[in-house]
Amino acid sequence: MIEDISVRYLDRFSKKPLNDPVFIEGLPGIGQVGKLVAEYMIHVLGAEKIAEINSLYFPPQVMLDETGTVRLARNELYLYQSEKRDLVFLVGDHQSASGEGHYILADCYCDLA
Template sequence: MIEIKMLKEINFKNFTFIEGFPGTGLVGPMAVSYIIDKLGMEYVGYIESEDFPPLVSVHNDMPMKPVRIYYSDKYKLCTIFAEFAIPVNMIYSTATAIYKFLREHGISKIISIGGIPQATPGKALFSIASTQDMQKLAKAAGLTIISDGVSIGVSALLISSAVLDHIDDLNILVPVSGDIIDPKYAEYAIQAFNKVTKLNIDVSELEKEAKEVEAKVRELMKKGKDTNESYKKVVSDTSPSMYA
């Protein structure tokens, strides 16, 4: 079961939601983390599930939930930052819970940031758009609309629902070479994000900060995987007679 819990009541009406769950090249979390920092977004909630890896993140001496909700009233933005990859068997339920939350809170636009594997990536970015308005916005920002292909993950499920409900949803997709993780990919994504949102987030410090985020996310993803496997082993190795 997925639970979305708020630490304070927020009016999200007409906000834009940014999605960037860990995926190819870790483009999403690197970009989202940088946006959160540069816009001074506030931690206001979290997502949890009994099926998530049993771990906690520690930042500035404080334990925190690893899947957190941030927002900025000034910029009318909200986002989710996840420090581990959502297990494949939970992607559908997680995306469904998030989409329901967005609809119930009146969020009017969704922007997903991620990477797509490409043998020889260039600086040309791609996009998938749910409405004609978002297609025009993407083209104006210099993004190439994908006319045929396949999308996967949370962003794919969000945009498939957005199409049916005529909600504006745009995927910003950065070509990534294999499993290479490089802050420049997050830089390209934020530059496109700036054009789409008319913001002016300075990316001059991104390389340094993104490398730190990348290292942390890598470590947490590994710990999440190891912890989940160890936890399952402990449970499976436990004899029922212990609880008799």
């Protein structure tokens, strides 16, 4: 049976304690503003991708990546660590397709933060 939500941490990520972290969510929405800003910050800061999140609550769609390969829709976590405080970014392809899914995914994201 497929899990409702699957979080896969990348092998290179070591789960060390975070330093006064801030969680920044940039998922698609009206005007894509949050998504674009979060992706820009990830790029400028050089944040490292630490996890991929798949869920049955995402719309039943696939995405085409830069190489032309089809993949399931997913969201991703990125981490930027600094001396002052760490930043954890949530970006991705979709928000939930249902009201119930929004609550369940939000609960998962809070647990991850």
